[in-house]
Amino acid sequence: MDLNSDMEKILWTEQQISERVTELGSEITRHFKPETASPVIVGVATGAFLFLADLVRKIHLPVTVDFIRVESYGSGTVSNGQPRISFDLKIDVRGKHVILVEDIVDTGNTLYCLIDYMKSKGASSVSVCTLLDKPARRKVHFELVGEGKYYCGFECPDEFVVGYGLDFAELYRNLPYVGVLKPEVYK
Numbered sequence: 312m313d314l315n316s317d318m319e320k321i322l323w324t325e326q327q328i329s330e331r332v333t334e335l336g337s338e339i340t341r342h343f344k345p346e347t348a349s350p351v352i353v354g355v356a357t358g359a360f361l362f363l364a365d366l367v368r369k370i371h372l373p374v375t376v377d378f379i380r381v382e383s384y385g386s387g388t389v390s391n392g393q394p395r396i397s398f399d400l401k402i403d404v405r406g407k408h409v410i411l412v413e414d415i416v417d418t419g420n421t422l423y424c425l426i427d428y429m430k431s432k433g434a435s436s437v438s439v440c441t442l443l444d445k446p447a448r449r450k451v452h453f454e455l456v457g458e459g460k461y462y463c464g465f466e467c468p469d470e471f472v473v474g475y476g477l478d479f480a481e482l483y484r485n486l487p488y489v490g491v492l493k494p495e496v497y498k
């Protein structure tokens with residue numbers, strides 16, 4: 312099995328992702344001045360692990376980092392409904408500015424659930440920083456909390472993508488780019 316030869320096409324190269332991540336880090340650095348409390352960067356496991364690792368090195372402010380896990384997808388490419396938190400935060404986010412870091416926003420179910428959860432934990436603002444956004448598939452409208460902002464790397468076409476953290480059946484996360492698999496790979 313060769314990861315690269317399973318790809319039908321590449322949508323964003325390693326270089327394009329790197330440049331965009333640097334821009335997102337600068338935006339976040341500008342919005343969260345050093346005099347405001349250090350934001351809590353919450354990565355949504357597992358998909359956001361590479362994006363988060365690269366992003367935090369482009370944020371030139373003190374930040375804390377934590378992870379949360381939400382289960383909503385099985386091993387296929389179709390959501391199996393209501394997301395639930397299966398691995399919880401370690402950091403107390405009460406009174407903190409939370410930045411949720413996601414690989415991709417699809418139906419919006421996961422973010423709706425997580426924003427609600429951060430609100431219930433008393434976060435003073437909730438922002439979202441997602442590498443990709445697939446607006447064509449949105450089903451649930453979510454609202455940010457307080458002064459929360461929405462940061463997005465790239466708008467994604469309505470296709471199932473893998474790489475740079477995103478998986479198909481837990482594979483392909485370690486590709487340094489984002490692309491679409493050949494149809495025969497799903498069989």
Ligand code: 5GP
Nearest residue numbers: 415416417418419420421470471472477478
């Ligand atoms: P939502 O709850 O917004 O429908 O879905 C969010 C999660 O679904 C993402 O964090 C991701 O794990 C998964 N997902 C949605 N679209 C894709 C896609 O095109 N590729 C992959 N690998 N995962 C996706």
Ligand code: MG
Nearest residue numbers: 355358414415
């Ligand atoms: Mg995700």
Ligand code: MG
Nearest residue numbers: 358384478479
């Ligand atoms: Mg997945």
